[in-house]
Amino acid sequence: MKKIAGFIMYLLGWEITGKLPPEIKKAVIIVAPHTSLWDFVYGRLAFWMLGLPVKFMITAKYFKPLLGWLLTILGGEPVTNSHPARQLFEILSKFKTFDTFYVVITPEGTRALVKNWKKGFYQIARSAEVPVVLAFIDYKFKKGGLGPVFYPSGDFEKDLPEIEQFYLNFNARHPERYNLSPQNRKSTNQKD
Numbered sequence: 637m638k639k640i641a642g643f644i645m646y647l648l649g650w651e652i653t654g655k656l657p658p659e660i661k662k663a664v665i666i667v668a669p670h671t672s673l674w675d676f677v678y679g680r681l682a683f684w685m686l687g688l689p690v691k692f693m694i695t696a697k698y699f700k701p702l703l704g705w706l707l708t709i710l711g712g713e714p715v716t717n718s719h720p721a722r723q724l725f726e727i728l729s730k731f732k733t734f735d736t737f738y739v740v741i742t743p744e745g746t747r748a749l750v751k752n753w754k755k756g757f758y759q760i761a762r763s764a765e766v767p768v769v770l771a772f773i774d775y776k777f778k779k780g781g782l783g784p785v786f787y788p789s790g791d792f793e794k795d796l797p798e799i800e801q802f803y804l805n806f807n808a809r810h811p812e813r814y815n816l817s818p819q820n821r822k823s824t825n826q827k828d
Contacts, residue, residue: 641684652682654782656769661736663785664761665690665769666799668753669808669816670742675773679740680710682773682780690738693727713739724759731764740771749813749820753800758792770799776807 645652656663665688667679683690694707696714704714715726731737739760743753761768770783783802789795800816808814815821 637684638687641681645678645681645685648678648778650678650682650778650780652685652781653779654686654771656686656688656738656782657785660767660769660785662731662734662764662766663738663769664757664764664766665738665740665771665782666743666757667740667771667773668743668803669773669806669814670744671747671811671813672809673747674809675742675747678773678780679771683711683740686782688738689736690740691730692740693723711740720756724756724763727760728764731766738769744815747810747813750815753796753815755792758788758795762788762790768799770802772803772806773808774806775809 642652667675669675689711691711691713693715694712696716698704698707699712699714704712713730715723727739730739741757741760743757744750745754745756757768768786768788770786771781772783773780786795786799803816804821806816808817811817811819
């Protein structure tokens with residue numbers, strides 16, 4: 637799949653960069669900006685190209701015949717969508733179950749414009765005692781890939797501006813939906 641994904645990305649004119657340090661066997665990988673369904677398509681191809689067996693969490697109700705099979709092939713892992721604490725427990729159990737586990741999360745939580753990134757990715761990383769890998773997509777320059785590895789300090793309010801700093805110069809497919817794009821630039825820590 638790695639070569640096929642690489643060939644498709646080459647044909648589409650995308651450059652994928654970065655490499656995960658070999659000692660990191662488990663991590664939360666966050667990807668931003670996330671403003672389009674195309675982010676998933678390019679992201680899935682990029683992770684195949686990089687040879688990373690990433691997983692993404694999706695509500696268990698979608699894991700029915702045919703669609704469930706497709707979601708599993710793409711890296712989907714079913715979770716109960718009934719309660720955030722239950723979801724956290726299910727994701728943490730996957731980190732404990734597998735020797736290698738990379739979960740991809742979009743910190744915006746939606747493709748619509750949000751003022752503040754959700755804390756879930758951070759809570760998962762802290763609870764699982766794994767790093768956060770900063771991955772990106774940039775439509776203007778047709779680039780994407782892995783950036784730095786970030787080790788959460790335990791202070792989300794202190795760490796988030798440092799994480800956001802990495803994402804300031806990336807161009808979303810729909811800039812008006814990205815809180816860190818120039819027209820929306822406002823720290824997610826600022827209060828109204």
